[in-house]
Amino acid sequence: MSGLDCRVQYPLAQYELSVDLSVKPGVTVLLGPNGAGKTSLLRLLAGLTKPRAGRIKLGDRLLFDTHEKIDLPPEQRRIGMVFQDLALFPHLNVRQNTAFALSLRRLAKTEINQQVEAMFDKLGISQLAERKVTTLSGGERQKVALARTLITDPHLLLLDEPTAALDPSARGAIRRWLHQILGELQIPTLLVTHDAEEVAWFRKRVAVIEKGQIVQRGSYHQLLREPQSDFVARFAGINLINGELREQGNEKIFLSSGGSQLQGIFDGVLPGPATLAVAPWEVALFAVPPGGSPQNVIPGRVIERIVLGDRVRVTLLAAEKLVAEISLNAWQQMGEFGEGTELYAVFKTREARVMNT
Amino acid sequence: MNRPRLFTLVLALAGLLLALLILLPIIALLLASSPGALLQLILRSEVQQALWISLLTSLLALPPIFLLGLPAAYGLSRLNGKLRWTLETLLELPMVMPPVVAGLALLLAFGRRGLLGGLLADIGLHIPFTLLAVVIAILFVVTPYFVRRCTLLFDGVDRKLEDAALLLGASPFQTFMRISLPLVRRGLAAEAIMTLAQGIGLFGTIILFAGNLPGRTQTLSLAIYAAFESDPQQAFGLGALLLLISLLLLTAVKWVAPQESTQ
DSSP: OOOEEEEEEEEOSSSEEEEEEEEOBEEEEEEOOTTSSHHHHHHHHHTSSOOSEEEEEETTEEEEETTTTEEOOGGGSOEEEEOTTOOOOTTSBHHHHHHHHHHHSOOOHHHHHHHHHHHHHHHTOGGGTTSBGGGSOHHHHHHHHHHHHHTTOOSEEEEESTTTTSOHHHHHHHHHHHHHHHHHHOOEEEEEESOHHHHHHSOSEEEEEETTEEEEEEOHHHHHHSOOSHHHHHHTTOEEEEEEEEEETTEEEEEETTSOEEOOBOTTOOSEEEEEEEOGGGOEEESSOOOSSSEEEEEEEEEEEEEETTEEEEEEESSSEEEEEEEHHHHHHHTOOOTTOEEEEEEEGGGOEEEEO | OHHHHHHHHHHHHHHHHHHHHHHHHHHHHHHTSOHHHHHHHHHSHHHHHHHHHHHHHHHHHHHHHHHHHHHHHHHHHTOOHHHHHHHHHHHHHHHHSOHHHHHHHHHHHHSTTSTTHHHHHHTTOOOTTSHHHHHHHHHHHHHHHHHHHHHHHHHTSOHHHHHHHHHTTOOHHHHIIIIIHHHTHHHHHHHHHHHHHHHHHOOHHHHHHTOOOTTTTOOHHHHHHHHHHHOHHHHHHHHHHHHHHHHHHHHHHHHHSOOSOOO
8 A cells, every 4th residue: 555645735823834744554653742733734634624735645546736626525535534532423322433434335234234343353342332432431432433434444544642632541551552553554644643652652753743844754763863853852851772672482571782681562572673762751760679560670870960840850870871750859858869879760661662773 | 798699689689570570471371261261262163273274384384494494504504704794694684673574575575566476476376365475474584593593503513523424435415414413403303393383473474474364374373363352361261372382392392402411
């Protein structure tokens, strides 16, 4: 399946949206702060708003072209979009929502049912079939919205902040689920987000949008290493530990270049060179090594302390360099250790994302 | 501390007076007749005729009101800015027009010497002082109210649901039929009843445009007016009857209407 090529211009209130973007099969993340024009771009691609000028091509079909005066209506574009608030039809149950697109076509009832059941199986939501959509949890609604869209066999998938509306406890699970489902599909997908953690899951292709312009493209790694805008730089504090993934029997383990053995999320990661990423705010500090639940512990000496409002960023150096960001309160209660103090940086296995490099 | 309390008192007093203003005449009307007298009234053939004409014309007006009004209301709710403002003002024109004037205007449009009179006469259609005239009078007066209320209903439909339907492959018409319309169905049912009630209560426009011909154009409202001249006691009874019908319809509206939350 071939991807999307677009060049669109559209005046927004504050600035002009002017985007030149191609989306290949697989997930491309569109990262940008609120108000950067992310949702506007999705609406332009979907045909819900008309660009002032430009050209949108999906595979070999021309969807929009100002010169050739082509402007396909949304229902003919074969673009699937999952809205930020999901827009499930409240008067239909889960099955009816999912079957909506098929029920518009002249299909036999059994054919529709088969396809709907297959989609339910694929996304693991068969148990929700007869539920009213108003009774679903945030994560369940997300899954139903995706099912409803995927059943149309879209040539391009647009996801608008898929986890923004979820409560933090559900967010991680849905991200993991999305990552897995989208990885299997290989539909050209544009996933819009303002959340760096989401990017960590879909890190191969990232485009950064600011004030209506794409300011940087590349992998998450490239972005973090060479941030070309303040917005990206804000995320550049993410800890990246180089090393390799090793298989020991059935167990996988991440062995850092500095010799630490670490656990992380290894789904889909192949043995070999890899990088482990963990956000500073997921790293806790202890004066004595804590026991208990499975987590990663890295000892190190304090080399830098920076107070940022009510937070403090503490950099530890030993085998690895690791930045922890904790509340100033907690830091003061620990005793405001000076430089050179030996501390233990601790982070949970599920907060450590591992990627092949 | 005293001032807000005084103000609360004023509000309560105003409310109380208003409630009295509404309830007193209603109670007086109901007291003026008895269930026995009402039953006797209903059994009289000319009363049955008037009741029948009232219901029939209001029911006959309902399909054209929906057919014209629903698309108009939906279209209006999807508009913004100056065009919407202009069309809404056009819609408010019949609302501010006194009913009697509306009747005159209809006569001048559809009457024998009216704008369309010659044209209608050529095809052998004579509208004034017929049952059709009653229906047209109801259409003219009630449709704008219907359209305005339905526009508000459609305004309440989340546009994103319609966008989602379009992106799932639905044409705009399919989107209207399968998403927008079902979402306002309870509101529409309430509007239908409201429209019936308004039609049944119509008086001034009908009496000028359709006349007050017993058995042909005399609705219950007109029958009350006719009876009041000759037999006031009967007029009170008919009034109570019409009031009970209205109360019945109001109850029905409250029963089907979505309570506060549309979603």
